[in-house]
Amino acid sequence: MLEQLTLGRYIPGHSWLHRLDPRAKLVLACYFIVIAFLTTNWLTYVLMFAFIGGVIFLTGLSFSYFVRGIGPLIWLIVFTAILQLLFTPGGHIYWHWGILMITSTGIQTSTAVFLRFLLIITMATVLTLTTAPLAIADGVEALLRPLRVIHFPVAQTALMLSVALRFVPTLLDEAQTIMNAQRARGVEFNNGGLIKRLRAIVPLLIPLFVGAIGRADDLATAMESRGYQGATNRTRYRVLKWHNADTIAVVVILVLNVVLVVLRHM
Amino acid sequence: MAITFDHVNYMYQPNSPFEAVGLSDVSFTVPSESFTAIIGHTGSGKSTLVQHLNGLLKPTSGTVTVDDFQLTAKTTNKHLKSLHQHVGMVFQFPENQLFDQTVERDIAFGPLNFGFTNEEAMSLAHQAAHDVGLPDELLKRSPFELSGGQMRRVAIAGVLASQPRVLVLDEPTAGLDPRGRAEMMAMFAKLKADQHLTVILVTHQMDDVADYADQALVMAHSNLIKAGTPAEIFADPEWVKAQQLALPTAANFAQHLVTRGFEFDSLPLTAEQLAIQLRGQLPKEGR
Numbered sequence: 065m066l067e068q069l070t071l072g073r074y075i076p077g078h079s080w081l082h083r084l085d086p087r088a089k090l091v092l093a094c095y096f097i098v099i100a101f102l103t104t105n106w107l108t109y110v111l112m113f114a115f116i117g118g119v120i121f122l123t124g125l126s127f128s129y130f131v132r133g134i135g136p137l138i139w140l141i142v143f144t145a146i147l148q149l150l151f152t153p154g155g156h157i158y159w160h161w162g163i164l165m166i167t168s169t170g171i172q173t174s175t176a177v178f179l180r181f182l183l184i185i186t187m188a189t190v191l192t193l194t195t196a197p198l199a200i201a202d203g204v205e206a207l208l209r210p211l212r213v214i215h216f217p218v219a220q221t222a223l224m225l226s227v228a229l230r231f232v233p234t235l236l237d238e239a240q241t242i243m244n245a246q247r248a249r250g251v252e253f254n255n256g257g258l259i260k261r262l263r264a265i266v267p268l269l270i271p272l273f274v275g276a277i278g279r280a281d282d283l284a285t286a287m288e289s290r291g292y293q294g295a296t297n298r299t300r301y302r303v304l305k306w307h308n309a310d311t312i313a314v315v316v317i318l319v320l321n322v323v324l325v326v327l328r329h330m
Numbered sequence: 331m332a333i334t335f336d337h338v339n340y341m342y343q344p345n346s347p348f349e350a351v352g353l354s355d356v357s358f359t360v361p362s363e364s365f366t367a368i369i370g371h372t373g374s375g376k377s378t379l380v381q382h383l384n385g386l387l388k389p390t391s392g393t394v395t396v397d398d399f400q401l402t403a404k405t406t407n408k409h410l411k412s413l414h415q416h417v418g419m420v421f422q423f424p425e426n427q428l429f430d431q432t433v434e435r436d437i438a439f440g441p442l443n444f445g446f447t448n449e450e451a452m453s454l455a456h457q458a459a460h461d462v463g464l465p466d467e468l469l470k471r472s473p474f475e476l477s478g479g480q481m482r483r484v485a486i487a488g489v490l491a492s493q494p495r496v497l498v499l500d501e502p503t504a505g506l507d508p509r510g511r512a513e514m515m516a517m518f519a520k521l522k523a524d525q526h527l528t529v530i531l532v533t534h535q536m537d538d539v540a541d542y543a544d545q546a547l548v549m550a551h552s553n554l555i556k557a558g559t560p561a562e563i564f565a566d567p568e569w570v571k572a573q574q575l576a577l578p579t580a581a582n583f584a585q586h587l588v589t590r591g592f593e594f595d596s597l598p599l600t601a602e603q604l605a606i607q608l609r610g611q612l613p614k615e616g617r
């Protein structure tokens with residue numbers, strides 16, 4: 065049941081997108097998310113969806129990965145869109161009941177919210193599907209490096225991030241094992257009312273925390289015994305390298321930005 | 331027949347990019363009150379197989395029968411609870427499932443979930459603690475204060491307390507020292523005899539297969555490739571090696587003796603069988 069979570073999952077591959085520099089991918093994904101808010105008319109949406117469709121094609125991954133990545137969040141998106149739809153005043157009023165109303169402005173904003181959300185989540189899914197967690201951590205560290213001037217602990221932050229990412233699958237596996245063990249002892253995780261379900265979580269969470277703390281302790285010992293010092297200037301095994309492909313990606317997204325701005329005013 | 335697998339297939343996450351075969355057309359039967367060992371190298375499907383025994387996994391196709399229960403792809407979760415009670419599962423490193431404030435309450439957790447009253451559950455817990463050799467003074471302690479070996483006994487007692495008729499053990503002696511391992515296996519043999527249990531043991535210890543099992547199932551690449559008595563399974567040492575398995579210590583020892591001129595009618599699997607067959611062959615002056 066837990067392994068069906070695609071959100072934040074990396075699928076190894078050799079596509080052009082897989083091989084892009086993680087710094088470039090992080091910055092460009094964020095940039096894309098920002099310009100997703102520049103969309104106004106249907107032309108701009110067609111452009112953005114065509115672009116993201118092209119990106120999905122370039123990942124070389126089956127479309128079903130993306131459907132699964134968005135799946136768990138679709139209700140959140142729909143819920144937000146419905147709130148927008150029911151509470152936005154302005155324009156022609158089609159229907160209203162108490163404070164709830166459906167207006168032409170409401171329909172416009174909720175459609176915009178829905179489509180923008182879809183763009184943003186798809187792009188975030190592209191990022192995590194094609195970038196190994198450790199590469200993301202490396203990218204974040206490289207991007208945060210300027211903050212060292214103000215004594216921000218960049219190396220430790222990056223380490224925390226990579227350790228956390230590294231242990232997500234391990235903890236999911238462990239949670240699955242403990243769930244099975246407790247189900248075998250008669251716990252029903254998917255049956256009964258809210259209180260019963262919440263109580264069923266306790267025999268899952270306590271062993272999970274005990275395991276996680278034990279693991280953290282072991283990891284700290286292992287790191288110290290190998291001479292980990294924290295803030296010293298560490299060299300790295302994986303050196304990030306900026307390639308022509310990264311420059312091309314930057315140019316492509318800048319062009320997208322320009323075209324978007326032009327289409328906005330049509 | 332206590333347990334029957336009839337053409338059982340299992341797919342992990344069918345119709346998705348993550349689809350993977352877990353079990354492929356597995357059929358076998360296990361008689362009541364027998365001791366069955368499941369062997370095979372890591373990732374061969376042993377754990378997937380045993381999770382079908384109490385409905386933690388449901389077959390994608392085929393039927394699993396455990397006494398009066400029938401498990402198919404269509405079985406709903408509601409009907410699984412009595413199966414969970416009927417088949418006790420001791421997972422790998424079962425001490426990881428402990429969570430309650432006292433040993434006693436942790437052991438009573440299963441019986442309480444299966445609808446026993448508080449008093450019944452406590453009395454079952456005490457009985458189970460006694461069966462696995464936990465001293466009474468530990469019952470009021472926190473399970474997290476105990477040693478690793480004791481924690482494992484608490485976890486096993488927690489499974490036994492629900493009074494299962496079938497006991498599934500997934501590498502129950504992993505991580506124990508040789509003495510703890512021997513004690514634990516002897517304990518399971520005694521429990522089986524006293525409570526008339528059907529025992530299924532997943533193991534990498536060939537000596538345990540030789541010493542305790544009535545029947546062994548060999549898994550490889552999600553398939554059941556051989557089923558038979560330990561003598562039948564270990565009869566062909568070359569085949570055993572090809573499956574990345576090993577011979578029991580006594581059989582291995584006997585093989586070395588054969589190269590030194592000893593002869594055996596059949597390959598001895600246990601120290602006892604080895605001793606019996608060697609008796610007539612040792613030179614007299616050695617006594």
